[in-house]
Amino acid sequence: MAESKISENIEEYLEVLYRNGSNGEQVSTTQLSKDLNIAPGSVTQMLKKLEDLGYISYTPYKGATLSDEGMKIAQKITRKHRILEKFLLDVLKVKEENIHDQACEMEHTLSDEAERALCTMLQHPDLCPDENIIPACNFDFGSCQECFSQKDFDQVINRKFNLLSISELNADTEGVISFIRGNDELLDDITSEGIKVGSNLKYEFSDTRADNHYLVTIDDRELNIPSEMANNIFVRV
Numbered sequence: 001m002a003e004s005k006i007s008e009n010i011e012e013y014l015e016v017l018y019r020n021g022s023n024g025e026q027v028s029t030t031q032l033s034k035d036l037n038i039a040p041g042s043v044t045q046m047l048k049k050l051e052d053l054g055y056i057s058y059t060p061y062k063g064a065t066l067s068d069e070g071m072k073i074a075q076k077i078t079r080k081h082r083i084l085e086k087f088l089l090d091v092l093k094v095k096e097e098n099i100h101d102q103a104c105e106m107e108h109t110l111s112d113e114a115e116r117a118l119c120t121m122l123q124h125p126d127l128c129p130d131e132n133i134i135p136a137c138n139f140d141f142g143s144c145q146e147c148f149s150q151k152d153f154d155q156v157i158n159r160k161f162n163l164l165s166i167s168e169l170n171a172d173t174e175g176v177i178s179f180i181r182g183n184d185e186l187l188d189d190i191t192s193e194g195i196k197v198g199s200n201l202k203y204e205f206s207d208t209r210a211d212n213h214y215l216v217t218i219d220d221r222e223l224n225i226p227s228e229m230a231n232n233i234f235v236r237v
Helices: 008-021 029-036 040-052 068-090 096-109 112-121 184-192
Strands: 056-059 063-066 163-165 173-180 200-203 213-218 221-226 233-236
Touching: 008 029, 008 040, 008 063, 008 068, 008 096, 029 040, 029 063, 040 056, 040 063, 063 068, 068 096, 068 112
Parallel strands: none
Antiparallel strands: 056 063, 163 233, 173 200, 173 233, 200 213, 213 221
16 A cells, blocks of 8 residues: 655645754744744644644644654655755756755655655765755665665664764764764774764763764763764664
8 A cells, every 4th residue: 555645734844843853852833833934823733733643742832843753754855855955056056045945846746766866966965055964865775876885774774763863963862873874984984983883872962062073972982073974873862
């Protein structure tokens, strides 16, 4: 039985929730109303619907957080949006001030196959034009040779859990390193630090990032790792 398509309206809500609370923070109704340019009453009605569908946890008068299922959907549509922004700017040379709106119009109709093709053509980018992280793909390695070549890919195929890069984590978050990506040079640098899939990780803090480095504890060893590594090491939380 084919999976039913999620409406664009729901995807837009989940995308905004991801943008404002990908690290588990509660997003207020006021913030959603502002970002979506929708009346607060309408936002409240939709949040109740999203909770009934199992995509969020909603607390009246406070806000909402994504569920594991909602996070998966939000990451997927956000990934398409940011890859499209990269494509529009770098390949089609669309003016930077226009790429967000163009990507919004295109993201809901971009197939998974086309997304993987764009990702490959763009050489698997980590950041979109405004320096936001492009979420990791769904790790369907059968159709992406670059991902298929990555080490330890079998540990995250068809994942059912939330997966975030170190740079997306909240302070004092603990988890297990479940996926590492990058070119040969970056992978060698990560390996030389003794960082590997399966290691336990704790992210110490988020407000005192010095020179784009992240203080983490990995298997009882304290490391101060650069943002390039942090963007490409994904943790199951």
